[in-house]
Amino acid sequence: MLRSKVTVFVDLWTKNRRLQEQASILHERKLAELERASEARYRQLADAMPQIVWTSNAGGGATYFNRRWFEYTGMTPEEAGPNAWLAAIHPDDLPTAVARREQTLASGEPYEVEYRFRAHDATYRWHLGRAVPMRDDAGRIEFWIGTATDIHDRKIIEDQRTLIVAAGDALARSLDYRETLSQVAELAVGEFADWCAVHVLETDGTFSEVAVAHTDPAKVTFARELQERYPPSHEQPTGVAAVIRTGRAELVAEITDEMLEPAAVDELHLQLLRRLELRSYMCVPLKARDHVLGAITFISSASGRRFGTEDLLLAEELARRATMAIENARLFRQAQERAQAARVLATIGDGVFLVDRSGRIRLWNAAAERITGITEADVLGHPAASALPGWAAAEARVPPAGPGKPTRPESIPLELASGEVWISVVAVGYEEGTVYAFRDLTEEHALESMRQDLVATVSHELRTPLAAIYGAALTLRRGDVDLEAQMRDKLLEVVVEESGRLSEIVNDLLLASQLDSGKLRVTIERCDPLEIAQLELAAARTHLPQNVELVLDAPQSLPPVAADAGQLRQVLSNLIDNAIKYSPDGGTVTVTLAASAHHIQFAVRDAGLGIPPVEQRRIFEKFYRLDPHMARGIGGTGLGLYICRELLRRVNGRIWVESEGVKGATFFVEVPQEQSSTSGAAGGGRHRAGGGPGRMALA
Numbered sequence: 001m002l003r004s005k006v007t008v009f010v011d012l013w014t015k016n017r018r019l020q021e022q023a024s025i026l027h028e029r030k031l032a033e034l035e036r037a038s039e040a041r042y043r044q045l046a047d048a049m050p051q052i053v054w055t056s057n058a059g060g061g062a063t064y065f066n067r068r069w070f071e072y073t074g075m076t077p078e079e080a081g082p083n084a085w086l087a088a089i090h091p092d093d094l095p096t097a098v099a100r101r102e103q104t105l106a107s108g109e110p111y112e113v114e115y116r117f118r119a120h121d122a123t124y125r126w127h128l129g130r131a132v133p134m135r136d137d138a139g140r141i142e143f144w145i146g147t148a149t150d151i152h153d154r155k156i157i158e159d160q161r162t163l164i165v166a167a168g169d170a171l172a173r174s175l176d177y178r179e180t181l182s183q184v185a186e187l188a189v190g191e192f193a194d195w196c197a198v199h200v201l202e203t204d205g206t207f208s209e210v211a212v213a214h215t216d217p218a219k220v221t222f223a224r225e226l227q228e229r230y231p232p233s234h235e236q237p238t239g240v241a242a243v244i245r246t247g248r249a250e251l252v253a254e255i256t257d258e259m260l261e262p263a264a265v266d267e268l269h270l271q272l273l274r275r276l277e278l279r280s281y282m283c284v285p286l287k288a289r290d291h292v293l294g295a296i297t298f299i300s301s302a303s304g305r306r307f308g309t310e311d312l313l314l315a316e317e318l319a320r321r322a323t324m325a326i327e328n329a330r331l332f333r334q335a336q337e338r339a340q341a342a343r344v345l346a347t348i349g350d351g352v353f354l355v356d357r358s359g360r361i362r363l364w365n366a367a368a369e370r371i372t373g374i375t376e377a378d379v380l381g382h383p384a385a386s387a388l389p390g391w392a393a394a395e396a397r398v399p400p401a402g403p404g405k406p407t408r409p410e411s412i413p414l415e416l417a418s419g420e421v422w423i424s425v426v427a428v429g430y431e432e433g434t435v436y437a438f439r440d441l442t443e444e445h446a447l448e449s450m451r452q453d454l455v456a457t458v459s460h461e462l463r464t465p466l467a468a469i470y471g472a473a474l475t476l477r478r479g480d481v482d483l484e485a486q487m488r489d490k491l492l493e494v495v496v497e498e499s500g501r502l503s504e505i506v507n508d509l510l511l512a513s514q515l516d517s518g519k520l521r522v523t524i525e526r527c528d529p530l531e532i533a534q535l536e537l538a539a540a541r542t543h544l545p546q547n548v549e550l551v552l553d554a555p556q557s558l559p560p561v562a563a564d565a566g567q568l569r570q571v572l573s574n575l576i577d578n579a580i581k582y583s584p585d586g587g588t589v590t591v592t593l594a595a596s597a598h599h600i601q602f603a604v605r606d607a608g609l610g611i612p613p614v615e616q617r618r619i620f621e622k623f624y625r626l627d628p629h630m631a632r633g634i635g636g637t638g639l640g641l642y643i644c645r646e647l648l649r650r651v652n653g654r655i656w657v658e659s660e661g662v663k664g665a666t667f668f669v670e671v672p673q674e675q676s677s678t679s680g681a682a683g684g685g686r687h688r689a690g691g692g693p694g695r696m697a698l699a
C-alpha cells in the first residue's frame with residue numbers, strides 16, 4: 001500500500017518534471033522562433049526603409065546592410081564587406097568620418113556625422129550618418145545599428161544660403177567692386193561650381209573679365225590663356241556676350257561634345273575646350289535698372305555636378321546682390337567725386353561758375369564771391385547776363401570749348417559796385433551748359449597798364465635830356481657858326497646838367513632793381529642828421545628855382561642816427577627835389593629836424609600841389625605817379641618814393657605823408673637814434689615803413 005503510494009507519487013513527480021521539461025523546451029523553441037521572426041521582421045522593416053541601414057559588431061565591422069545600401073551604392077553583397085562603407089564615403093570627408101567612428105567605438109556614445117556618400121553612378125550626395133549601440137542586460141555593447149539619411153537637398157539649400165550670406169557680406173564690405181566680385185567668385189567655387197568668372201561691361205562697350213576662380217588654380221591660368229587666344233566675340237549667339245547683350249540668363253544642364261564642336265573656332269580650340277571637361281554651365285546677367293552691367297558665369301567640370309533650375313535661381317540671386325554692390329560702389333564713387341569736386345571748388349583760388357542752357361547761374365563758388373564781391377545768393381538761379389554787370393557784353397568773347405579741348409583765356413572787365421574788375425576767363429561746354437573759370441586780373445591789369453605807363457614815362461624822361469644833349473652837341477659841332485665863348489659854356493653846361501639827369505634816372509632804375517632783388521648793401525653807421533640835412537639843402541640850392549625858398553629848421557645839435565649815410569642823403573634829396581618839383585607855383589620848402597625819445601624825425605614841407613588822401617599810400621608804390629601822363633608837365637619815373645620807402649625799411653625807419661590834397665604836403669621820415677638802434681635793432685618790426693606794402697613787383 002505504502003509502496004504503491006510511493007510509486008504513484010514518484011510517477012507523478014516524474015511526469016510533472018517531464019511536463020515541466022517539455023514546457024521549458026517548448027518555451028525556448030518558441031522564443032527562438034519568436035526571435036527569428038522578429039529579426040526577419042526587423043530586416044524586412046530595415047529593407048523597406050528609404051534610408052541606408054546597417055549593423056556592425058562591437059568592433060565596428062559591418063555585419064549587415066539593408067537593401068537601400070545596395071541600391072544606392074550599386075555594390076554586390078560580395079563587395080559589401082565589413083569595411084565597405086570606407087569605400088563609399090567621399091575621400092574629403094573620410095578623415096572626419098573615421099575619426100568620429102573611432103571616438104564613438106571607444107566611448108560607446110551614439111554619433112552623428114555628415115559626409116558625402118558615393119552613389120552607383122559615381123556621383124556623391126550628402127548624408128547624415130548616425131549610429132547607436134545595442135547593449136545586453138549587463139550593459140555591454142552587443143552591436144551597433146547605423147543609418148545614413150540623404151540630406152543632400154537640405155545641405156545644398158543650406159550651402160546656398162551660406163554662400164548668399166557670405167557673398168552679401170563680401171559685397172557690402174568693400175566699395176571696390178572688382179575686388180569684391182573676385183571674392184564672390186572665390187566663394188562660388190567649391191560647393192556650388194568648379195568655375196566662376198565675372199565679366200563687366202566697360203564704358204567703351206567692350207567687356208572685361210574682372211574675376212575668375214577655379215577649384216584648381218592651374219586651370220585659371222589655362223582658361224586665361226585660352227581666352228586670350230580665342231577672345232569671346234560680341235556676336236556670339238550664346239555665352240557671356242549674348243547674356244550681356246540680351247540680359248537673359250542661360251542654363252545648360254549637360255554640356256555635350258556636340259555642343260562644344262560648333263562653339264570651337266578650330267580644332268585646337270576644340271581640343272583645349274575638351275580638356276576643360278565642361279559638364280554643366282550657367283550664365284546670369286548683372287542687371288541694373290536700365291542696363292546690363294556684366295555677367296557671372298558658373299561652370300561645373302570635375303565635380304560632375306549638373307546645374308538645375310534651383311541653381312539658376314541661386315545664381316540669379318547672387319547676381320542681383322552683386323549688381324546692387326556694383327551700383328552702390330558706383331553711386332558711392334560718384335558721391336565721393338562730387339563731394340571732392342565740391343571741396344575743390346570751394347577751396348580753389350579761381351572763381352568758377354556754371355551757367356545752364358537757359359543762361360542761368362547754377363553754381364557760384366567761394367572764390368567767385370571773393371573776387372567779385374557778389375554773393376552766391378545774389379546770382380544763383382538768376383540769368384548771368386543780368387546778375388553779372390558787364391557779362392552780357394563780355395560773354396560772346398568767351399566761347400565755350402568742348403570738354404577736354406584747349407581753351408584760350410580771355411581778359412574782360414566786369415563793372416562791379418566796387419569798381420572795374422578785370423578777369424581772365426576760360427569756358428568749357430558740357431552737356432548741361434557751360435563752366436566758366438576766372439582769375440582776378442585787376443592787379444595784373446593795373447601792373448600791365450603801369451608797365452605801359454612806365455615805358456612811356458621813362459622813355460619820355462630819357463628823351464628830354466637826351467634831346468637837350470643832342471641839340472647842344474649838334475650846335476657845338478657846327479663849323480659854319482662861330483659860337484661865342486659864353487654860348488659855348490652855356491651849351492656845355494646843358495650837356496653836363498642833362499647828362500646828370502640822365503644818370504639820375506638810370507641810377508634810380510638800377511637802385512630799384514637792386515632793392516627788388518635784395519642785392520643792395522646797407523651799411524648802418526653812426527651819422528649826424530644835421531650834417532646830412534645841411535649837405536642836402538646845400539646841394540638842392542645849387543639848382544633851386546627862383547620862386548622857391550628852401551629853409552632848414554633844426555636845433556643846434558641832435559643825437560646821432562643809425563643809418564646808411566649815403567642812402568639817408570638820397571632819401572632827403574628825393575623828398576626835397578619832389579617838394580620843389582611839385583611846387584610849380586613856387587613857395588617855401590621847409591626841412592624840419594626834431595628828436596623824439598628814440599628817433600630823429602625829418603619833415604619836408606612844401607606848399608605845392610598836395611596829395612589827395614586816397615593816393616597817399618599808393619604814391620610809395622613802384623612806378624606810381626598821380627599824373628602818369630604828365631598833364632601838368634612835371635616829369636618823373638615814379639620810383640623816388642618807392643626807393644625812399646625801401647631804403648628806410650632797411651634801417652628800421654619809416655616814411656609817410658600828410659596832406660589835405662589841395663595845397664601842400666609834408667613828408668615825414670623817422671630814423672632810429674644811434675643808441676636805440678643798438679639796443680632795439682631786434683625790435684625792427686616796430687618801425688615799419690609807412691607806405692603800404694609793395695603790391696606790385698616787376699620781374
Ligand code: ADP
Nearest residue numbers: 578579582610619625626636637638639640641
Ligand atoms: P616821381 O618820379 O613821379 O616824382 P616819386 O616816387 O618821387 O616819383 O613820387 C610819386 C608821385 O607822388 C609823383 O608822381 C607825384 O604825383 C607824387 N608826389 C611826390 N611828392 C610830391 C609832393 N611833394 N607834392 C605832390 N605830389 C607829390
